[in-house]
Amino acid sequence: MKFEAVTIKDIAKALGLSVSTVSRALRDSYEISSETKKLVLECAEKLNYKPNPIALSLKERRTRSIGVVVCEIANNFFSQVINGIESVAYDKGYNVIISQSHESYEREVIDLQYLASRSVDGLLISVSTETNDFTHLRALHEKGFPIVFFDRVTDELKTHAVTVDNFKGAYEATEHLLKNGFTKIAAITNSEFLSISNERISGYKAALADYNIKPKKGFIQHCFYGGMIFSEIEEAVNRLLSLPERPDALITMSDKLSTGCVKTLKRRGLKIPGDIAIIGFSNSDIAELIDPPLSVVRQPALEMGKAAMDLLIQLIEAKRPVTDFEKRVLTPEIIIRESSLKH
Amino acid sequence: MKFEAVTIKDIAKALGLSVSTVSRALRDSYEISSETKKLVLECAEKLNYKPNPIALSLKERRTRSIGVVVCEIANNFFSQVINGIESVAYDKGYNVIISQSHESYEREVIDLQYLASRSVDGLLISVSTETNDFTHLRALHEKGFPIVFFDRVTDELKTHAVTVDNFKGAYEATEHLLKNGFTKIAAITNSEFLSISNERISGYKAALADYNIKPKKGFIQHCFYGGMIFSEIEEAVNRLLSLPERPDALITMSDKLSTGCVKTLKRRGLKIPGDIAIIGFSNSDIAELIDPPLSVVRQPALEMGKAAMDLLIQLIEAKRPVTDFEKRVLTPEIIIRESSLKH
């Protein structure tokens, strides 16, 4: 295009100075006379000079950008996390580059490869549901590339991570159902390959065990793609409802699954909690707005984004040794809405 | 920081070739012997060579990144738009850099300045509610910098834009209320400085006029920050409810306002539609899930993101003269749920 941008060279030419003088003047170096500085600054202003971040990046070998990889942006939980990430990034002068894996391993690998090949200084990632091979991440991680995992993490790598206490969230939710007299409690969760899924299911099982209830066959349903495809949820719900012993309550282990289950049950004309009670992980407004409102486990998504970005910046700016791994666990909020479990 | 990346130079050194030969071999130039090519390619593979996008950007004067400025990411409508943007960007090999204005003019200006100073090849923007001075955008635009406005646009600039037919959406929603016997129809909308707000209010007024109904005093409430602060919505609803002549129906002009109004009314213990009927612009699941479900105007958010990104790429890649302004208007979908307006 024809919009030739103003460079340091233009200023130098205009003023009959050398580029280095101009450069130093702009950076307010002590070795430049205040006269020259004023001249340069005025000229820069007049020509509307803007430093070229690309040139700077090349020189300084850093981009002041960070990459974020999530499965989906249009998701209450993740968009809230990204909000937190962007806020901190803005404050610290970083750009945020977003990519979606759409829960595809292949796409995650491609996204990562690209981002890590010097177009970002660090990475925030919540792994895709298909990801059970971590060599792509290990390669980067072992090179010392700053990475912070959030929400969906892995034991395969010793890394920095920000998560919520999924066990606790699921335990308390299940306990709440138990305390209200439900005994046939089913669970719908994400892929068994995901950390969040296992932690939540563990919490669920532990609560049942503490109340001497054996988990029944078929009571745990996995949605491999976490409900990215709606029919997956529908089918899981249908399987539960056609079990010989039908559950009287349901715990849904993610925002998307919660919304999807409510939707499926409503479409089938079932009453909540009349026909089946629901409690679940949810970061959307639906929990409060449906009638009666749902009790939910709310994840501190904004805080998670902020914490992860904070940590990442510490790594990038070497304020913390990369190998001093920090695992930060946030506490979920359990919101009890009394009427939600009336039998 | 010790992760020294492999450069073309390393390959050259390893093979005893010159950098230019290696560069050409990697780009499969016809002037390089197939032997040398094979050698170079193998070596590149072995050393895990990845071209440095920053160096390329500097040379080619383009970044293969685009900037997106929206008020908020954690918003059903905008996160769906961004999903569309990212999808197309991925297909075409572009990175997406996101920033939020949080409805602040000042912040929008800063975001823009930074992004446009060569760190992105083009810009997708939905202006903040505070923006009524467009000099920052005009400056860029007149330089020929590729910009596509979406959703919230402006007449102040002759630009490329993707919008929805807001007039039509609001007209039909209002008409639906009118046909169902409502006559005291109030509206809650965004700032009067926003294009979307005016277009929607025009549609609302036109429908009323066609049914010979004069808009009543106080029946149009503006939420300057579009409900970013929840209390703003609460107060608007409260003002409506304490009018001498209380409305029997409410049309809400954005996703956030729709959810916020339903929330406020529920909290006040009012029945929808028993006490007051609601229809509104909504891209979330709440409309289907509350009881009875709401009739809504759904914006084609994903399509808007895709269309805007498509257009932007055409501009960037000069497949279309920048001055051949295209305004693309998408059609909103009006979803009628019969029970939603029962008196």
Next chain:
DNA sequence: TTGTAAGCGTTATCAT
């Protein structure tokens, strides 16, 4: 106090 030159990684132009 200011200027010269090298370098960041790559490609393109011009030699050889």
Next chain:
DNA sequence: ATGATAACGCTTACAA
């Protein structure tokens, strides 16, 4: 068929 060199915009030793 391959190599040397300049250039993209900027910073920074090193000279002057």
